[in-house]
Amino acid sequence: xxxxxxxxxxxxxxxxxxxxxxxxxxxxxxxxxxxxxxxxxxxxxxxxxxxxxxxxxxxxxxxxxxxxxxxxxxxxxxxxxxxxxxxxxxxxxxxxxxxxxxxxxxxxxxxxxxxxxxxxxxxxxxxxxxxxxxxxxxxxxxxxxxxxxxxxxxxxxxxxxxxxxxxxxxxxxxxxxxxxxxxxxxxxxxxxxxxxxxxxxxxxxxxxxxxxxxxxxxxxxxxxxxxxxxxxxxxxxxxxxxxxxxxxxxxxxxxxxxxxxxxxxxxxxxxxxxxxxxxxxxxxxxxxxxxxxxxxxxxxxxxxxxxxxxxxxxxxxxxxxxxxxxxxxxxxxxxxxxxxxxxxxxxxxxxxxxxxxxxxxxxxxxxxxxxxxxxxxxxxxxxxxxxxxxxxxxxxxxxxxxxxxxxxxxxxxxxx
Amino acid sequence: xxxxxxxxxxxxxxxxxxxxxxxxxxxxxxxxxxxxxxxxxxxxxxxxxxxxxxxxxxxxxxxxxxxxxxxxxxxxxxxxxxxxxxxxxxxxxxxxxxxxxxxxxxxxxxxxxxxxxxxxxxxxxxxxxxxxxxxxxxxxxxxxxxxxxxxxxxxxxxxxxxxxxxxxxxxxxxxxxxxxxxxxxxxxxxxxxxxxxxxxxxxxxxxxxxxxxxxxxxxxxxxxxxxxxxxxxxxxxxxxxxxxxxxxxxxxxxxxxxxxxxxxxxxxxxxxxxxxxxxxxxxxxxxxxxxxxxxxxxxxxxxxx
Numbered sequence: 001x002x003x004x005x006x007x008x009x010x011x012x013x014x015x016x017x018x019x020x021x022x023x024x025x026x027x028x029x030x031x032x033x034x035x036x037x038x039x040x041x042x043x044x045x046x047x048x049x050x051x052x053x054x055x056x057x058x059x060x061x062x063x064x065x066x067x068x069x070x071x072x073x074x075x076x077x078x079x080x081x082x083x084x085x086x087x088x089x090x091x092x093x094x095x096x097x098x099x100x101x102x103x104x105x106x107x108x109x110x111x112x113x114x115x116x117x118x119x120x121x122x123x124x125x126x127x128x129x130x131x132x133x134x135x136x137x138x139x140x141x142x143x144x145x146x147x148x149x150x151x152x153x154x155x156x157x158x159x160x161x162x163x164x165x166x167x168x169x170x171x172x173x174x175x176x177x178x179x180x181x182x183x184x185x186x187x188x189x190x191x192x193x194x195x196x197x198x199x200x201x202x203x204x205x206x207x208x209x210x211x212x213x214x215x216x217x218x219x220x221x222x223x224x225x226x227x228x229x230x231x232x233x234x235x236x237x238x239x240x241x242x243x244x245x246x247x248x249x250x251x252x253x254x255x256x257x258x259x260x261x262x263x264x265x266x267x268x269x270x271x272x273x274x275x276x277x278x279x280x281x282x283x284x285x286x287x288x289x290x291x292x293x294x295x296x297x298x299x300x301x302x303x304x305x306x307x308x309x310x311x312x313x314x315x316x317x318x319x320x321x322x323x324x325x326x327x328x329x330x331x332x333x334x335x336x337x338x339x340x341x342x343x344x345x346x347x348x349x350x351x352x353x354x355x356x357x358x359x360x361x362x363x364x365x366x367x368x369x370x371x372x373x374x375x376x377x378x379x380x381x382x383x384x385x386x387x388x389x390x391x392x393x394x395x396x397x398x399x400x401x402x403x404x405x406x407x408x409x410x411x412x413x414x415x416x
Numbered sequence: 417x418x419x420x421x422x423x424x425x426x427x428x429x430x431x432x433x434x435x436x437x438x439x440x441x442x443x444x445x446x447x448x449x450x451x452x453x454x455x456x457x458x459x460x461x462x463x464x465x466x467x468x469x470x471x472x473x474x475x476x477x478x479x480x481x482x483x484x485x486x487x488x489x490x491x492x493x494x495x496x497x498x499x500x501x502x503x504x505x506x507x508x509x510x511x512x513x514x515x516x517x518x519x520x521x522x523x524x525x526x527x528x529x530x531x532x533x534x535x536x537x538x539x540x541x542x543x544x545x546x547x548x549x550x551x552x553x554x555x556x557x558x559x560x561x562x563x564x565x566x567x568x569x570x571x572x573x574x575x576x577x578x579x580x581x582x583x584x585x586x587x588x589x590x591x592x593x594x595x596x597x598x599x600x601x602x603x604x605x606x607x608x609x610x611x612x613x614x615x616x617x618x619x620x621x622x623x624x625x626x627x628x629x630x631x632x633x634x635x636x637x638x639x640x641x642x643x644x645x646x647x648x649x650x651x652x653x654x655x656x657x658x659x660x661x662x663x664x665x666x667x668x669x670x671x672x673x674x675x676x677x678x679x680x681x682x683x684x685x686x687x688x689x690x691x692x693x694x695x696x697x698x699x700x701x702x703x704x705x706x707x708x709x710x711x712x713x714x715x716x717x718x719x720x721x
Contacts, residue, residue, distance in 0.1 A: 181662065182656075237568075238567070239568070239571070240572055241548055246550070250549065373683070376686070380682040381683050
């Protein structure tokens with residue numbers, strides 16, 4: 001008996017060693033270093049269990065360095081097999097350079113809508129080069145305990161929104177809204193792109209801007225700036241020097257009542273905040289208006305065209321496009337919503353609240369991301385500065401909009 | 417001796433390592449950058465465009481506005497260093513070299529320590545100190561009844577650059593102090609004694625005897641400050657990010673170069689325009705250093721002891 005056991009052990013060790021030697025190891029390039037444990041503990045084991053013989057390593061780089069690091073790795077030939085794709089031009093450029101493989105023929109592509117794929121396609125939508133993974137939704141997260149204590153209900157219209165802010169300010173216990181302009185992108189992303197779609201009517205306005213039939217100086221595009229200019233009075237003291245982590249901490253420490261948010265905050269806030277939280281979508285102008293939300297396609301995964309293991313890599317990507325992956329991913333990372341057409345059941349109540357808006361509002365993506373940020377000056381980056389200036393009160397909404405349109409006009413000639 | 421001098425191979429051999437290393441990591445990249453600025457991408461090809469990139473940088477209203485803004489901020493950054501850092505450094509050195517000061521070694525070390533700290537630490541610590549939310553600056557001002565003086569300095573276009581320049585001064589004031597201190601120590605005692613015999617003591621002695629003797633050191637410090645400031649990047653990047661906010665009020669040539677060369681967020685990097693800016697920076701620094709070397713250094717009087 002003892003001998004048999006010993007023999008079995010020996011044999012299994014040898015066999016495992018042999019099997020190990022034939023394993024193919026795939027490496028994932030990513031900027032999501034926050035997600036390292038989720039990949040290592042949840043996602044990769046699930047894939048490896050179903051696909052013996054393939055090992056996967058998640059090798060993230062710091063977000064700010066990702067694009068530059070990836071480009072140099074790709075040109076040096078040392079990049080991983082799987083490449084996490086930024087939306088739009090950064091990835092399109094990699095595809096055009098021949099660094100990303102064409103994945104149009106992947107079976108899993110059928111699981112995604114055209115809008116979901118649009119961020120990782122050529123302009124004519126003929127070739128798709130990354131499997132969509134998740135989008136992020138904008139809205140406002142609020143401190144439910146604070147709202148209950150002050151007898152407030154989440155606002156649905158802009159007037160109600162400012163009425164709520166006035167009440168919080170008059171009470172004085174809480175800073176009405178946690179946002180700063182020091183990092184600039186908060187003002188643009190959580191400000192302008194958050195409330196804007198209700199004014200420019202989501203996709204309708206965004207596509208008209210690309211076509212050239214609307215201008216950033218039109219009333220619908222200046223209106224969000226006009227609302228932002230009014231936010232100034234409701235932000236904390238010295239918001240001009242308040243950074244993004246400052247705003248997060250102000251809110252999670254319970255010192256501010258409302259946080260203009262992106263859904264990616266959910267998992268962090270869940271662990272940090274000691275109070276109940278709720279969320280409401282960007283308020284509409286008049287009660288009964290159609291509502292629009294920014295449901296921004298943010299992250300996808302593609303294949304390094306020069307990978308040594310194309311078959312295994314494709315197998316992994318098919319899995320990334322499957323409903324199983326969508327469920328695992330969306331639950332491990334509440335706030336990163338699956339783009340898969342199969343509805344995903346999520347357990348986090350705040351994430352459920354965010355995703356429920358997809359049912360009653362129309363989705364759009366950030367207006368500056370597709371095509372319009374290809375040239376110099378870059379519309380997205382200019383929007384950061386303009387939004388921060390408008391909130392700081394150093395530029396009027398009309399001037400900011402004019403500067404953006406002038407910058408765009410200097411290089412962008414829409415096809416007539 | 418009519419014969420030819422023997423070829424002195426050993427000079428070449430001893431110089432070779434330094435020359436090779438310096439060429440490989442300094443000269444070749446420098447010329448690579450200058451070369452890169454003469455090309456640009458049109459369609460799929462990289463073509464020679466001559467000075468067209470420079471025409472864009474100085475002629476295009478947007479590029480030139482960014483460039484002049486960065487240069488103006490950079491000059492202001494330099495002026496603050498010259499007006500604040502170097503005089504304070506000289507005064508500190510003069511105080512330190514006074515024989516009556518106790519614990520001079522302690523002060524010397526304490527003042528020099530920020531210089532060896534990383535920019536990342538300095539930028540981060542000062543951001544925290546000055547933060548309107550968690551910072552100790554508002555509280556400290558409040559304690560002495562000067563709360564009204566406080567403002568979110570790093571977030572206001574009028575004050576952000578001055579604040580950062582002063583942080584940089586705080587960090588680097590140890591360098592002029594050390595150099596001047598060394599120069600002061602190297603003044604021979606007999607010169608000082610002779611001055612005392614003639615009745616020159618205290619401040620009069622400093623102005624009339626010591627200052628002229630340390631002028632060459634002050635010149636060197638000025639040029640080091642000039643080169644350092646026009647190459648500066650780190651502190652601004654750490655404190656304000658690559659967009660050098662608010663509204664580009666802290667944008668200096670280094671951050672402008674970084675944004676252009678490597679790209680930022682959705683802006684893809686443009687190595688050719690980046691190299692053009694780098695070349696312009698090189699030119700500015702070269703002109704500045706030449707002006708100093710030929711205009712000032714040659715006129716400084718040196719004293720032999």
